[in-house]
Amino acid sequence: MVFRDQLGRTINLDRTPKRIVSLVPSQTELLYTLGLDTEVAGITKFCVHPLTWFRTKPRVGGTKQVHIEKVKELSPDLIIANKEENLESDIHELMKICPVWVSDVQTLEDAYEMILGIGQVTGRELAARQLTENIGKAFSTIKKTEAGISAVYFIWRDPWMVAGGGTFINDMLARCGIRNVFAHLPRYPVVTPAEIKATEARWLLLSSEPYPFSEKHIAELKEQVPGVEIRLVDGEMFSWYGSRLLQAPAYFNRLLAP
DSSP: OOOTTOOOOEEEESSSSEEEEEEOOHHHHHHHHTTOOEEEEEEEOOOOOHHHHHSSSSOOBBSSSBHHHHHHHTTEEEEEEETSSHHHHHHHHHHTTTEEEEEEESSHHHHHHHHHHHHHTTTTTHHHHHHHHHHHHHHHTTTOOSSSSSEEEEEETTTTEEBBTTTTHHHHHHHTTTTTTTTTTTOOOOOHHHHHHHHHEEHHHHHHSSSSSOHHHHHHHHSSSSSSEEEEEOOHHHHOOOOGGTTTTHHHHHOOOO
């Protein structure tokens, strides 16, 4: 069987995978939604959903600190990875063990393609197609902000790092009608309080991941950028591109509610 991943690489499989290792938290949850409980042999320490898997499945390190030998010990016949979340050097090493299907997701359309692709390579095409349809229906319910609220979406502290253009987070913000004031900068730029002030953004959004922002950081940021509304937001809803997308629109509507 021959497949292509989102990097355009050819993936050759002798049979439908029976031992899968997932190195991407959002895609681990997707595998669960697709009904692959028996097939998933290993996950990362950041694969917190579903909780049952987090508690019981063997862990192979982190997304950027994969323990290659632990993966090898699990004898996988397919590894699921991501271009951004995993290191290219790790992916090359893992390819010596078995085929590695790599995703590259920057938009909702990319997420649909990823879900369908993983559905194909795991023998869950029908479930994957139904999932994308349900996600599409959910996103059609988003009540966009008419005024186009301007915002900064923070992903890191010390230094301050934000979501820029060409990111999945940026696409989610746009679908909410939120204008990302740093969309003109690629990926995840480092910014200063002075640069943040200059944007005159209405909202500063502090994500729960990868940096675990909390209430104390609101006070810190208020001192550096006074007079702006600061909100804590659920990073999973803005950056997880698997089956968590089913829940995202309802969360966005609550966030945008007057």
